[in-house]
Amino acid sequence: MAAPVTAKFGKFRILLGDSASPMVYSAPCGFTSKSLTLGKSLSEVSLPDCENPDLPITIGRDVQSISASVSGEGVLAASSVETWLTAYESTDSVPVKIEVEFSTGVVTWTGNFHIESLELGAEQGGRVTLNVSMQSDGELVRTDTLA
DSSP: OOOOOOOOGGGEEEEEEOSSSSOOEEOOTTEEEEEEEEEEEEEEEEEOOSSOTTSOOEEEEEEEEEEEEEEEEEEOOHHHHHHHHHHHHOSSOEEEEEEEEETTEEEEEEEEEEEEEEEEEOOTTSOOEEEEEEEEOSOOEEEEOOO
């Protein structure tokens, strides 16, 4: 049995774009956990069997919309505070690039996201933490360089 090709934590990157031309993407420091969720909103329709109407009806599903969300949590790094607050305070969505790098290539998604929420917290004896939630705004484009 051959072992699967996998990617380590540091090879899964959430990068925010700046307003420079050409755009420069960088990963704010501090995440200890991060995720990308790709979702679809579906509509359902009942599909009867036309030859035998007594059979159970099956359900057909059609895609109404697609979306993506990104979440991350970790420590609030001083070097990232301005980046996160500026992105949150913007009424416009911000450019985001998500990468997963394998030894066989990279899967990349690019698109705009709204910073839905920033949650700062701390516990006695601990460090200040940050939880981030982002929601896609428009199309998310995927490109692959996997072998």
